[in-house]
Amino acid sequence: MAAPVITVIGGGQLARMMVPAAVRLGVHLRVLVEDPGTSAGQVVADAPVGAASDEAAVRAAAEGSVAVTFEHEHVPDPVLQALLSDGRSVQPGPEALSRAQDKIVMRRTLTDLGVPCPRWAALSRDTAEARRELADFLAGSPDGSAVVKTSRGGYDGKGVRVVSSVDDVVDWFEGVEAGGPALLVEEKVPFVRELAVLVARRPSGETRTWPVVESVQRDGVCSEIIAPAPGITADEARRADEVAVAIAEGLGVTGVLAVEMFEVAGAGPDGTPGVLVNELAMRPHNSGHWTIDGSVTSQFEQHLRAVLDLPLGDTAATAPWTVMANVLGSTLPDLTDALPGVLGSFPDARVELYGKAVREGRKLAHVNVRGDDLDTVRRRAQQAAAVLRGE
Template sequence: MTFPVVGMIGGGQLARMTHEAGIPLGIRFKLLSDTPLDSAAMVAGEVVIGDYRDLETLRAFAEGCDVITFDHEHVPTEHLRVLEADGIAVRPGPDALVHAQDKGVMRARLDEIGVPSPRHRIVDNPADVTAFAEEVGGFPVILKTVRGGYDGKGVWVVRSEADAAQPFRAGVPVLAEEKVDFVRELAANVVRSPHGQAVAYPVVESVQVDGVCDTVIAPAPDLGADVSARAQQLALTIAKELGVTGHLAVELFETRNDDGTPGILVNELAMRPHNSGHWTQDGAVTSQFANHLRAVLDLPLGDPRPRARWTVMANVLGGDYPDMYQGFLHCMARDPQLKIHMYGKDVKPGRKVGHVNTYGDDLDEVRERARHAADYLRGTITE
């Protein structure tokens, strides 16, 4: 039997790291990328340059692939249905993926299955936003375009009816949500295979800066066992009910109930490897990337348990210091256990160009090591 061919649509860093996870297994990897300079296109062996929005490009790309999976969630679901009709395994399938593409569809489905979420409504104009705000206790409220947003893009905090005009200029439906007074942000990462096997990683704390993930701590510090189990079970339930195959990241708000007990609300879904799971490359027995591949190929899933008491991932963002390679000497000498993962991207201010992982028994020390390395590589500190 020949080894399978995994077709990955999208050439970003998630595809790059998924490809890396497949190399030891002998899995052949075929990539559909926007440009030859995309992160994964620079390392994958078989690269097709084309537009994922064009059906005939997708059909030609899928020839010879045993399964199609994704670096992002933007491929039109109607095109994916055609691929399925052609006999191609698409994982996750379009019926699941639409819930990660369209926030309105996601909220409606999560309501149906009883998943706790922020109060929300599709709104048509600024006056609708004001009416919604009155229902949830007043401004500010959150507005999101139902499609296309990521890393804080397509999301607005509006404090008045006058502030609410801009989101409607995009010409797509707008979702209004209450602004949740949360304690912190969490993420529950799970993986599910076609035959229903599923595994759950430890629930992590995700620290956001300006709408972009900055640091992930695994497991989330001071999270009660009952809340952790509830979050994992919630993510597993969502994966099952939505028919997800592969990796699912459930972004959560930890809240405080009126009686002082902790609560959780679902913020967003991602049906692919996720920034909140990058720590698993060095901190878990089986990484999210390896388990995503195992799932889409319907192989037995790997052990998701952590290797160390604490693992911290810090994103490396671009700054005004483009020659990050020069920083390796200092960072590696200072911390021989440090794991650096760079994406091969051009360095631009604020752009995710890599991440670092640290691990150990002392959380304060592990956090400091990760933060120092990320800041040094960016050039914001010099010693």
């Protein structure tokens, strides 16, 4: 049987979690990994080694594939263009990816599409000018603070800083002067909570969204996902959903797109809650790990289906509530040591280990718990994750 080959660039846990979906669908997964010992490298049968920036390695990994996709957005544009000139199907394509790679481009595109965003401005690369622009932005802020971001290279709270003075980003201005990424400034949104909508889109146009979820953050990193977002009205969910689909279509995204949003009181019609778009990720995303157990079709299977331009699966929830708790760091030398304890005390928990060496704050695993009672589900997910953290 000639299994269709999908090449994935990047060997972290997102590529690893594509493995079960690929096995099931009969898809041959080839993952270009940074090292054989990466999270995906340990478990993928076809895992060539090379960097995402190494054009020759990426082109070789793409040979014979029916689609090339990514587990991160950090593939240089010339490499993507080389794949296109080799005739590869690149999903999402370079144009869409460029909007996720650069936050200034992203904000400009979303603003052009009429998508609700926080107030924002791109800072000049002339840092004297940039200091004036930032000072003006801070002067216009109700509490005198704002969020400065590097346009490229940030993730999980890195490259994002809340500032109340121009001097708070002196090091980043120096970075700009040294040829580093440009900066943008955004209002510090007085949000009620953070939401996320995951949408999948296939090249021929079909889109499917999963229920809107609440993303609970700790120190700028997602610690918990509650699906669906508690207390969200059907109207607000529909509007959030429409925003996500508009972005997927407007940016020409294929595969899974995660749209992280702020819920803001009074930002909707007639003073109802509304959403402002915070960040985008053009790939399976932490906010969608709950779908592995909590939805008919997981984000990982849907991503593979989408990049192959296959019909998308049902995204309905399989339980009234699913909570995903991240395991960020652990005091244990090895998470497998915690398996007897966590599986013994939480037979209802779905535990997923990423095969990564323990480091402080590192995403090492997650736990999904489903059920009828949100408080119980949430408590058990948190407790099970705590066991894996060695607490």
